[in-house]
Amino acid sequence: MEPADIAWILTAIALVLLMFPGLAMLYGGMLNGRNVLNMVLMVMSSLAVTAVVYVIIGHGLVLGDSVGGAGIIGNPFEYSFFTSFMEDDGSGGPLWGAFYILFAGISVALVASGAAGRMKFGSWLVFVALWVVLVYGPLGHWVFAFSNEETGVVGGWMRNQLKLHDFAGGTAIHLNAGAAGLALAMVLGRRNAPAGRPHNLPLMLVGVALIATGWIGFNGGTAGGANFLAQYVVLTSILSLAGGILGFIAIERIRDGHATMLGAGTGAIAGLVGITPVADAVGPVGALFVGFLASAAAAWAITWKRRHKIDDALDVFAIHGIAGITGSLFAVFLANAAAPAGFSGILRGGEMDLLWREGLALIVTMVYSFAMTYAIAWTMNKIVPIRVSVEEEELGLDRALHVETAYEGRTF
Amino acid sequence: MKLITAIIKPIRVETVSKELEKAGFTGLSVSEMQGRGAQAGRMEYYRGQAFAVEFRTKMCIELLVAEKDVDKAIDVIVANARTGDAGAIGDGKVWVTPVERVVRVRTGEEGEAAI
Ligand SMILES: Nc1ncnc2c1ncn2[C@@H]1O[C@H](COP(=O)(O)OP(=O)(O)OP(=O)(O)O)[C@@H](O)[C@H]1O
Ligand SMILES: [Mg+2]
Numbered sequence: 128m129e130p131a132d133i134a135w136i137l138t139a140i141a142l143v144l145l146m147f148p149g150l151a152m153l154y155g156g157m158l159n160g161r162n163v164l165n166m167v168l169m170v171m172s173s174l175a176v177t178a179v180v181y182v183i184i185g186h187g188l189v190l191g192d193s194v195g196g197a198g199i200i201g202n203p204f205e206y207s208f209f210t211s212f213m214e215d216d217g218s219g220g221p222l223w224g225a226f227y228i229l230f231a232g233i234s235v236a237l238v239a240s241g242a243a244g245r246m247k248f249g250s251w252l253v254f255v256a257l258w259v260v261l262v263y264g265p266l267g268h269w270v271f272a273f274s275n276e277e278t279g280v281v282g283g284w285m286r287n288q289l290k291l292h293d294f295a296g297g298t299a300i301h302l303n304a305g306a307a308g309l310a311l312a313m314v315l316g317r318r319n320a321p322a323g324r325p326h327n328l329p330l331m332l333v334g335v336a337l338i339a340t341g342w343i344g345f346n347g348g349t350a351g352g353a354n355f356l357a358q359y360v361v362l363t364s365i366l367s368l369a370g371g372i373l374g375f376i377a378i379e380r381i382r383d384g385h386a387t388m389l390g391a392g393t394g395a396i397a398g399l400v401g402i403t404p405v406a407d408a409v410g411p412v413g414a415l416f417v418g419f420l421a422s423a424a425a426a427w428a429i430t431w432k433r434r435h436k437i438d439d440a441l442d443v444f445a446i447h448g449i450a451g452i453t454g455s456l457f458a459v460f461l462a463n464a465a466a467p468a469g470f471s472g473i474l475r476g477g478e479m480d481l482l483w484r485e486g487l488a489l490i491v492t493m494v495y496s497f498a499m500t501y502a503i504a505w506t507m508n509k510i511v512p513i514r515v516s517v518e519e520e521e522l523g524l525d526r527a528l529h530v531e532t533a534y535e536g537r538t539f
Numbered sequence: 540m541k542l543i544t545a546i547i548k549p550i551r552v553e554t555v556s557k558e559l560e561k562a563g564f565t566g567l568s569v570s571e572m573q574g575r576g577a578q579a580g581r582m583e584y585y586r587g588q589a590f591a592v593e594f595r596t597k598m599c600i601e602l603l604v605a606e607k608d609v610d611k612a613i614d615v616i617v618a619n620a621r622t623g624d625a626g627a628i629g630d631g632k633v634w635v636t637p638v639e640r641v642v643r644v645r646t647g648e649e650g651e652a653a654i
Binding site for chain 2: 322323324325378379382383385387389390393426429430433442
């Protein structure tokens with residue numbers, strides 16, 4: 128790798144790392160004051176457990192040569208213990224190892240939102256390990272592993288056979304996390320007490336700021352180096368974030384009568400989710416629209432989901448699932464061939480193929496992630512219940528599980 | 540001796556406290572207080588979900604006064620806690636309760652001398 132490329136990816140890794148405390152603050156701030164520390168722990172432990180799994184078999188599952196050339200799962204032992212990363216072969220192995228650990232970690236950290244305020248911490252740690260292997264591993268392989276004809280390495284079926292266009296993980300990361308969060312929320316059941324208002328919105332805003340900063344590294348780093356693509360996707364990401372803020376508060380203004388800060392922050396995230404799969408495929412004006420529409424769709428989905436009484440406490444399905452789908456579909460119809468990805472959406476004379484390619488990938492991702500996550504949580508729950516007791520829930524998980532409290536002398 | 544408890548709007552606390560001091564009432568305690576009055580709570584919207592905010596935050600001023608000073612203190616409080624010309628909903632409430640005994644810790648003085 129060129130030194131400039133290495134320098135940019137190293138920087139991007141540092142940025143993406145900020146997404147973990149960012150997500151912890153976003154989710155923690157939105158809960159009541161009795162479950163903040165538990166949420167922070169769930170998010171941060173996602174990274175910790177993922178790293179362990181990744182070093183042993185995770186990286187191989189995702190980026191290893193496809194087992195049997197089938198494109199279903201990578202060779203788990205290809206990178207075992209990262210021993211091949213101890214010498215410089217010029218390919219940037221350690222760099223990508225670190226980058227991909229963060230991708231996997233942030234995916235499962237998002238799933239924590241579905242468990243807010245009611246899951247045993249030990250069960251969460253086990254869940255993280257199983258989820259990274261059984262859900263993220265295959266999905267990551269399908270989307271992130273490119274085949275290489277020269278070396279004969281076979282990658283994932285979605286990317287190589289289906290020819291899915293997904294720039295930085297709209298399917299394997301965001302839709303996946305959204306569907307998984309929903310499944311986990313359904314296995315756990317609803318919280319006993321009414322949710323209550325978010326206990327600390329400024330904390331939530333700091334979280335949004337860190338996540339948005341991290342996203343620049345996430346999308347910009349996916350460009351693979353210090354190149355034009357990186358410049359371009361950073362631009363479209365920021366435009367989509369801006370459109371996202373406007374999309375969410377527009378819906379709020381129409382529906383509730385007020386634009387809110389929580390809405391603007393939520394919209395910023397939804398806009399970033401929307402652009403993630405298509406950051407290289409739409410024009411600058413298109414990017415504004417992607418953000419606006421993805422975020423408006425998420426705002427709508429949040430109320431739809433509530434009416435169905437599913438306690439996906441922090442709306443991961445709406446914000447990461449629905450917004451991601453909206454972004455992908457935008458490109459299917461309106462991709463701009465002048466953008467780096469170089470293909471046209473159907474309404475601009477592109478091929479109809481796009482619709483079923485993207486559609487199939489979205490549906491398979493959603494169904495696989497939901498079903499497998501449900502199966503993991505359901506099975507774990509049969510062996511040892513994964514939900515805390517009624518008393519623990521009432522006391523708040525900070526005190527009940529961790530014997531510490533976020534705020535002195537407050538009960539909320 | 541009496542205990543005057545005044546629950547008032549947070550923005551008026553400093554004024555009330557200053558005016559009480561001018562009128563000769565030096566000691567008092569202040570605390571944050573959650574509560575509700577005659578009107579229903581208000582609604583807030585978070586990600587489109589409506590939450591009824593049942594309690595509002597007010598400030599609670601408590602002061603011990605001699606029997607003869609009660610009316611004067613209440614007048615000062617009411618005059619200065621009122622917002623707008625004619626007062627507004629939620630401006631607060633003041634009540635008086637009898638107090639049996641007061642002791643100043645440093646000197647051991649009791650009763651009105653300890654106020
Ligand atoms: N009956 C009561 N008992 C104890 N505390 C009260 C009572 N009424 C009011 N308070 C306290 O006083 C605060 C201020 O009340 P508030 O001024 O709204 O009274 P109100 O009777 O509703 O009068 P208004 O009609 O002017 O609003 C309340 O938030 C509550 O803390
Ligand atoms: Mg009132």
